[in-house]
Amino acid sequence: MSQIRYDLFHDRYVIIAPNRAQRAGFLKPQKLVEPEKCPFCEGNEKLTPPEIFALRDGSGANEPGWRTRVVPNLFKAVEIEASLTQERRGSFEWQDGFGAHEVIIDMPDHETGVERWPARALSDWLATVQERVIDLHRDFRLVWLSVFKNHGVHAGATQPHPHTQIIGLPMIPKRELPMLAHQVTYFREHGRPVAETLREEELHSGERIVLKNEHFVAIAPFASAMPFEMWITPLAPLATMITMNSEEREALAELMQKLYARMVAVLGPFDFNLTFEIAPLQKDGTSASMFGDFAQACRFGIRILPRITGIGGFELSSGMHINPVAPETAARKIRNAKL
Ligand SMILES: [Zn+2]
Numbered sequence: 319m320s321q322i323r324y325d326l327f328h329d330r331y332v333i334i335a336p337n338r339a340q341r342a343g344f345l346k347p348q349k350l351v352e353p354e355k356c357p358f359c360e361g362n363e364k365l366t367p368p369e370i371f372a373l374r375d376g377s378g379a380n381e382p383g384w385r386t387r388v389v390p391n392l393f394k395a396v397e398i399e400a401s402l403t404q405e406r407r408g409s410f411e412w413q414d415g416f417g418a419h420e421v422i423i424d425m426p427d428h429e430t431g432v433e434r435w436p437a438r439a440l441s442d443w444l445a446t447v448q449e450r451v452i453d454l455h456r457d458f459r460l461v462w463l464s465v466f467k468n469h470g471v472h473a474g475a476t477q478p479h480p481h482t483q484i485i486g487l488p489m490i491p492k493r494e495l496p497m498l499a500h501q502v503t504y505f506r507e508h509g510r511p512v513a514e515t516l517r518e519e520e521l522h523s524g525e526r527i528v529l530k531n532e533h534f535v536a537i538a539p540f541a542s543a544m545p546f547e548m549w550i551t552p553l554a555p556l557a558t559m560i561t562m563n564s565e566e567r568e569a570l571a572e573l574m575q576k577l578y579a580r581m582v583a584v585l586g587p588f589d590f591n592l593t594f595e596i597a598p599l600q601k602d603g604t605s606a607s608m609f610g611d612f613a614q615a616c617r618f619g620i621r622i623l624p625r626i627t628g629i630g631g632f633e634l635s636s637g638m639h640i641n642p643v644a645p646e647t648a649a650r651k652i653r654n655a656k657l
Contacts, residue, residue, distance in 0.1 A: 463485070
């Protein structure tokens, strides 16, 4: 029988319906159209706008010899040069598309699944994300950051080369605000963050724990919206990745490498979205009343959302997901993966 589970983290419901898994197999990755000349490959640095940041060993800016590169997105959704003025005519409100839109080129190799990234590459990638979050945090106009990876056609990727995107906005998205308010209310009532309550109860039960090291734990959350969804959360009270130290970063890289290897061993190569949980950077008109609590109420985290089932009209109309794989099953399979 299916179950409607309450997701305390996001304050929403999810339908766990394992009997739907048999309806059809999971979506297999489709080959992305290969660009004639990949703008993200080493040697093609001229094909991107000049870099904002890079980790490299000795070579000059915009030259080969880098380990990660950050460039402005060539097809920007928002731009930092735009104005912040709002306009209004009757009920219609708009403003120029102000914001930051950057691409992190995760590594020089064109086609390497995360499970095959060397530990050094994962740690470089995390250090690069951290560096950009720290830098964008300095721009007081940017209130909210979305840091995400789209991997594969089913995840909305258009480039096969491993990359990560950062979009910084001058407001908190409407859907995020009630979720943040819920986390702050929970903190005010219980004196601890939702993320820590969930982590402790998951650790206590053990049923959905997938991997753990001295700093992080990977969990298949009780109310997973996606099949084989993984939530990586710190064991220490780490509110933001801005303050993550190098030892924690290495531990996170190590955990992610092991996790992806296990996921690929079970699922085969799979499309996924990966998102970073980052508390708002600055207060704005809508978050001012709770901004001071974010550091205590929110926790840094990473979510891996495999895109092996489609999203249909029900999900779009209700905001509720139907997940055909019970998280207990997902955790057991990934934990016991034969490598
Ligand atoms: Zn490439």
